[in-house]
Amino acid sequence: MSLNKIKFENCQVKKAIVSSNSLDSEVDLRKCIQCEYEESLFNDTVQVNFIVANVAGTTNGSTLMEGLPLVGTEDFNLVIADPSDNIIDVKLNVNKVTPIRKDTQQEQIGLTLTSEEYIRNEERQAAVVKRYDGKVSLHIEDILIENLKTEKDLYIDDTSNNYNFIGNVRKPLYVINWLAKKSIPSSDAKKGDSAGFMFYETSEGFHFKSIDSLFAQEHVSSYIFSNTPDVLENTDQYDGVIVRMELDNRMIANQKYRMGTFSTKLIAFNPFNCEYKIIEQDASEADDGTTHAGKNLPILNEKFNARSTRTTYVLKDVGTLPTGKDPREQVKKHEEETFEVEAILNQAARRYNQMMLGAVKIDIAPNFSLHAGDCVFIDVPDTGGGSTDKFVSGKYLIATCKHAIRAGKGVTKLLLIRDSVGRKGKPHSGSMVN
Numbered sequence: 183m184s185l186n187k188i189k190f191e192n193c194q195v196k197k198a199i200v201s202s203n204s205l206d207s208e209v210d211l212r213k214c215i216q217c218e219y220e221e222s223l224f225n226d227t228v229q230v231n232f233i234v235a236n237v238a239g240t241t242n243g244s245t246l247m248e249g250l251p252l253v254g255t256e257d258f259n260l261v262i263a264d265p266s267d268n269i270i271d272v273k274l275n276v277n278k279v280t281p282i283r284k285d286t287q288q289e290q291i292g293l294t295l296t297s298e299e300y301i302r303n304e305e306r307q308a309a310v311v312k313r314y315d316g317k318v319s320l321h322i323e324d325i326l327i328e329n330l331k332t333e334k335d336l337y338i339d340d341t342s343n344n345y346n347f348i349g350n351v352r353k354p355l356y357v358i359n360w361l362a363k364k365s366i367p368s369s370d371a372k373k374g375d376s377a378g379f380m381f382y383e384t385s386e387g388f389h390f391k392s393i394d395s396l397f398a399q400e401h402v403s404s405y406i407f408s409n410t411p412d413v414l415e416n417t418d419q420y421d422g423v424i425v426r427m428e429l430d431n432r433m434i435a436n437q438k439y440r441m442g443t444f445s446t447k448l449i450a451f452n453p454f455n456c457e458y459k460i461i462e463q464d465a466s467e468a469d470d471g472t473t474h475a476g477k478n479l480p481i482l483n484e485k486f487n488a489r490s491t492r493t494t495y496v497l498k499d500v501g502t503l504p505t506g507k508d509p510r511e512q513v514k515k516h517e518e519e520t521f522e523v524e525a526i527l528n529q530a531a532r533r534y535n536q537m538m539l540g541a542v543k544i545d546i547a548p549n550f551s552l553h554a555g556d557c558v559f560i561d562v563p564d565t566g567g568g569s570t571d572k573f574v575s576g577k578y579l580i581a582t583c584k585h586a587i588r589a590g591k592g593v594t595k596l597l598l599i600r601d602s603v604g605r606k607g608k609p610h611s612g613s614m615v616n
Contacts, residue, residue, distance in 0.1 A: 188423055188547045189265040193592030196269075197261035198232070200276065200293075202250045209241055209250060215290070215588070219262060219270060221554035222582040222597075223396075226355045227297035227383045230260060230274060233282065235290045245289050252279055258295050262585065264592060268550040270385045270585070275301055297383060299330040303355045310349030310357045315505050318345050318365045322358055322381075322390045329354040335387030339379065339395050342368040346503040346520050358390070363530050364521060367392030372471025378530035384553040393533045394473040396555060397601060401577050404559040404609035405546055419609040424560065426545035429574065432538040432599075433480060442492025443535040444482065446528035449493060454500040454517065461524055462490050465532060472533070475557070475577045477604025480539065492531070496523050536601040542578060548592035554583045558598065559609045576605035 198211040216233040234246070241249030250256070256276045263269050277300070280292035302308050308329045314321045318341040326332045343366040349357065362379040371377075371394035378393045407424045438444065445464035451457070465472075465479055504515040521527075542560065552558070557579050564571040578598035585594050 188425070190547055190591050190593060192265040193548050193587045193590060194263045195260075195587060196263050197259055197271075198234075199259045200250065200252070201257040203253065203256055204251065205242070207242065207250070209246065211236075217260075217262060217587045218584060219260070219272075219586075220582065220584045221382070221384045223380050223382045223554050223579075224581065225382060226303075226359070227300040228272060228274070228385065230272075230293075230295040232260075232293040232295060233290065234293070235288055237288055245284075246291060247279070247281070247289065252276070252291070254279055255301065258293075260295070262550065262587060264548040264550040264585075264594075266549070266551075270550050272297075272385050274298070277301065299326075299332050299383075299388075300355075302330055303353050308354055309351045310354050311351050313346070313348045313503070315346045315503075316344050317341050318343060318361050319390065321345070321361060325354045325358055326388055332388065334383075336390075337387060338390040339392050340368040341365045341379075342373060343522055343526070344505070346505060348503070362390070363534075364526055365392070365530075366522070366526060367394050370394040370398040370473045372468075374525045374529070375468035375471025376473075376529050376533055377526045378533040380555075382554055384555065386553065389555055391555060393537060393601075396579050397475040397557075397577075398473040399557045399579075401557040401559040401607070401610075403549070403552065403556075404561075404611060405544070406560070406609070407562045419611060420561075421611050422546050422549070424544045424546055424562075427562065428543040430541040430543060432541050435482075435486075438535060438539075439486070439491040441535045442490070442494075442528065442531050443539075444479070444532070445487075445490045445492075446532060447490035447493040448496065448524065448528050450496045450498055450523055452498045452500055454498075459524075461528075463528065464489070465536070468529065468532070474602040475579060475600035475606070476540070476602035477576075477606045479536070479602050492528075494528055494531075496527065498523060533601070538581075538599045538601075540574070540578075540600045540603060541581075542574070542598045544596050544598065546594050546596065548585060548587075548594050550585055550594075552580060552583055552594060552596070554580050556580045556583075558596070559607065560598070561605075561609060570605070572605040573603060574605075576600070577607055 201208040211234045214234045218231040236246040258274045261271045274295040277296040278294035283290040365379045403421045406420045448461040450459045499520045501516045502520045504512040506512040561575045581599045582597035
């Protein structure tokens with residue numbers, strides 16, 4: 183690898199077809215001004231910002247907005263390619279139309295595109311209404327297929343716990359994210375030490391993944407900052423160079439303590455047998471049952487090592503919606519706890535708050551094979567420039583992945599996060615490099 187091999191050109195919008203809602207016509211918008219495709223762990227669906235300039239009279243004898251006409255909800259097929267011919271092919275819908283500029287000769291329009299499931303989520307017939315019994319992971323699959331009518335591929339991690347509930351006419355995407363906080367992974371973590379899932383979409387489909395399984399992945403690519411000393415040797419380990427980097431320290435001590443990132447207390451009362459229980463747990467006690475991206479959690483000042491910094495009070499829902507279709511079967515299970523509060527509630531709170539202890543924003547040459555939810559390995563120089571920074575470098579999770587194309591040139595912008603600090607593992611060249 184060498185710096186002169188970095189390619190930012192030859193990115194293409196191969197297809198950008200928008201179809202009219204009212205007429206049997208479609209318009210090719212490949213010659214756009216700008217296309218920004220984005221996936222994120224924090225968004226339910228993908229989003230594209232698309233800016234196009236159109237000459238008056240070229241769409242059914244009129245402007246694009248009038249001639250199509252362009253009002254929103256139109257089908258939009260987008261295909262983009264990077265210099266290595268990695269393709270993103272997605273079918274979207276127009277969610278928002280923003281007129282930017284208009285004169286007698288030309289109009290400039292901004293389109294916000296999203297997945298059809300994002301719009302269908304607002305339909306009354308998509309609401310979650312029935313009762314659900316059993317594993318949470320099966321509920322997620324059921325809601326995506328039956329309520330959101332998705333035909334996309336589903337990548338759903340198995341959950342080890344059951345949760346019974348009634349939909350109560352809530353929106354499906356709300357219910358899925360609500361269930362994510364009530365889920366225990368069946369692998370990569372130990373029950374009682376970790377909990378919490380993420381729901382998001384990439385061009386490959388919908389994902390419901392545990393936080394621990396995301397950090398447990400092998401990294402798919404390795405990158406090195408362009409002024410790191412190691413860039414001059416052992417370059418076969420790396421897939422590319424980081425051309426811009428911004429470190430973002432998300433470890434704000436008082437806020438992390440307030441949210442129970444490292445230590446929590448649970449006070450639970452069981453109305454069935456009047457049991458009053460206090461459970462205190464800190465992150466170090468759960469460390470063996472948790473999968474981290476870095477070497478270890480940050481070492482905190484001992485004088486602030488209080489037993490707990492966040493207390494949660496819970497009334498257990500014992501006997502609520504016991505499993506079984508037959509009432510006699512339900513009566514037999516009347517002592518079951520629907521929500522395993524002692525193994526989920528505070529564990530999930532800690533994991534969600536640990537996710538972004540470290541964050542790095544980087545720009546690299548366009549690589550459309552990278553997705554939100556992938557792991558990458560980065561190496562950066564220490565301040566003296568003599569070696570690699572072993573504190574910041576290491577494996578990170580892609581929280582947000584944005585591919586931007588403008589005038590035939592492209593860039594991939596990544597927000598990388600991890601739940602711990604320290605360089606663990608080694609870089610290696612992935613299979614996606616040509």
